[in-house]
Amino acid sequence: xxxxxxxxxxxxxxxxxxxxxxxxxxxxxxxxxxxxxxxxxxxxxxxxxxxxxxxxxxxxxxxxxxxxxxxxxxxxxxxxxxxxxxxxxxxxxxxxxxxxxxxxxxxxxxxxxxxxxxxxxxxxxxxxxxxxxxxxxxxxxxxxxxxxxxxxxxxxxxxxxxxxxxxxxxxxxxxxxxxxxxxxxxxxxxxxxxxxx
Amino acid sequence: xxxxxxxxxxxxxxxxxxxxxxxxxxxxxxxxxxxxxxxxxxxxxxxxxxxxxxxxxxxxxxxxxxxxxxxxxxxxxxxxxxxxxxxxxxxxxxxxxxxxxxxxxxxxxxxxxxxxxxxxxxxxxxxxxxxxxxxxxxxxxxxxxxxxxxxxxxxxxxxxxxxxxxxxxxxxxxxxxxxxxxxxxxxxxxxxxxxxx
Numbered sequence: 001x002x003x004x005x006x007x008x009x010x011x012x013x014x015x016x017x018x019x020x021x022x023x024x025x026x027x028x029x030x031x032x033x034x035x036x037x038x039x040x041x042x043x044x045x046x047x048x049x050x051x052x053x054x055x056x057x058x059x060x061x062x063x064x065x066x067x068x069x070x071x072x073x074x075x076x077x078x079x080x081x082x083x084x085x086x087x088x089x090x091x092x093x094x095x096x097x098x099x100x101x102x103x104x105x106x107x108x109x110x111x112x113x114x115x116x117x118x119x120x121x122x123x124x125x126x127x128x129x130x131x132x133x134x135x136x137x138x139x140x141x142x143x144x145x146x147x148x149x150x151x152x153x154x155x156x157x158x159x160x161x162x163x164x165x166x167x168x169x170x171x172x173x174x175x176x177x178x179x180x181x182x183x184x185x186x187x188x189x190x191x192x193x194x195x196x197x
Numbered sequence: 198x199x200x201x202x203x204x205x206x207x208x209x210x211x212x213x214x215x216x217x218x219x220x221x222x223x224x225x226x227x228x229x230x231x232x233x234x235x236x237x238x239x240x241x242x243x244x245x246x247x248x249x250x251x252x253x254x255x256x257x258x259x260x261x262x263x264x265x266x267x268x269x270x271x272x273x274x275x276x277x278x279x280x281x282x283x284x285x286x287x288x289x290x291x292x293x294x295x296x297x298x299x300x301x302x303x304x305x306x307x308x309x310x311x312x313x314x315x316x317x318x319x320x321x322x323x324x325x326x327x328x329x330x331x332x333x334x335x336x337x338x339x340x341x342x343x344x345x346x347x348x349x350x351x352x353x354x355x356x357x358x359x360x361x362x363x364x365x366x367x368x369x370x371x372x373x374x375x376x377x378x379x380x381x382x383x384x385x386x387x388x389x390x391x392x393x394x
Contacts, residue, residue, distance in 0.1 A: 003278075003391065005389060005390075005392065006390070007386065007389060009381055009386070009392075011215075012378075012379075013216060015376070017373040017374070018208075018220075018371060018373050019210060019217075019220035019223075019375070021223065022219075022220045022222075022224050023216035023219045023220040023223060024219075024223065025219075025223035025226050025227070026216075026218065026219030026220060026221065026222030026223035026224075026225075026249070027219050027223075028223075029222050029223070029225075029226055029249055029252045030219065030222070030247060030248040030249040030252070030391070030392075031248055031391045031392065032251075032252055033247070033248030033249055033250060033251030033252040034248040034251070034276075034391040035391075036391045050227065051226075051227040051228055051229070051230030051231040051233075052223070052227040053230060054229075054230030055226045055227070055229055055256075058256075059252075059255075079231075081200075124392075156392055169378065172379060173379065173381045173384060173386065174215060174379055174380055174381050175377075176214040176215050176216045176375050176376065176377065176378065177214070177375075177378050178216065178220075178374075178375060178376075179212070179373065179374040179376050180372075180373065181209075181366065181373065181374050182209075182366070182369060182370065182371055182372040183370075183371055184206055184370045184371050187370060189204065189206070189370065192202060192203050192204060193202075193203070193231055194202055194227070194228045194231040194232075194233045194320065194321075195224065195227075195228065195321075197227070
């Protein structure tokens with residue numbers, strides 16, 4: 001018998017501190033323990049070296065995912081521990097300088113979200129960094145509100161990223177702001193494999 | 198070849214909103230993707246119906262865990278979806294009314310943490326709800342500071358729970374406050390299987 005949520009809501013994890021995406025991923029880990037299925041769609045992310053990717057592969061078909069955006073050209077080396085992020089910026093979108101390709105990739109992520117919603121196969125859909133994609137002007141607040149409005153009643157939609165627009169906050173049932181009190185970066189400690197990525 | 202962190206820090210997830218424990222669990226999911234090993238010690242939790250438990254079992258031996266505290270006497274029924282939390286309070290510790298058994302369980306959790314640290318087998322140790330255990334006077338801030346001070350250099354220690362004491366915040370490298378902007382409870386929606394537990 002397929003598990004269904006009793007009610008599917010809109011959750012937003014925003015703010016400037018660590019824990020937004022990881023809270024969404026922890027929620028996925030919890031949900032599949034009850035037999036629910038999760039689809040994660042990542043905006044502004046590609047060919048990554050993030051550890052969670054390997055774990056999601058291990059949890060297939062309960063967790064499935066797609067990535068849309070520029071990847072790191074050196075992700076294989078970073079994954080292997082032979083290199084680390086040198087801030088080359090090749091995976092970055094600069095505010096006000098989004099390219100046609102950046103916009104096309106984000107449009108693909110939106111289209112994928114619509115398709116995944118339409119399958120009625122997944123109980124939780126996580127749109128990771130979708131709020132950043134709005135901030136960087138790859139997609140519009142209106143497009144995300146349309147997704148929210150067309151969400152099937154028994155699907156939980158989880159949105160992450162900095163700078164949640166007020167219209168999205170108004171439309172959400174749960175909003176947590178991750179507020180930075182302290183961060184290792186302030187203490188000169190750079191990103192570490194297995195923790196920050 | 199065993200993976201080791203380059204540097205093990207102290208992380209704190211506190212505040213009054215959703216996402217503290219799930220951020221820690223998402224971090225675990227990320228870490229094991231790089232071959233690290235995670236031990237989760239839960240304070241004030243026992244025989245639970247939380248979905249993450251089933252997923253952790255699936256991820257053994259990369260994620261291992263122990264629980265200390267009162268469990269829910271009806272967790273099997275809730276896990277099966279035939280019942281839900283009725284707020285009976287049997288799993289609760291009331292502020293100022295901790296029993297000797299509550300205190301003994303929390304002491305066991307501290308002792309287990311010391312043992313797990315001493316094995317040098319785990320890269321990330323998550324003390325879930327440990328800050329609540331301080332708040333409910335089951336353990337002292339001093340005991341947790343001792344754990345922090347005795348932490349092996351390459352072990353990441355992650356503490357969750359409301360009301361982080363200032364001494365713990367001072368000792369931490371990363372502190373995120375989960376600030377409640379909106380919560381479904383405010384809208385009369387009660388906890389849902391697969392999402393809240």
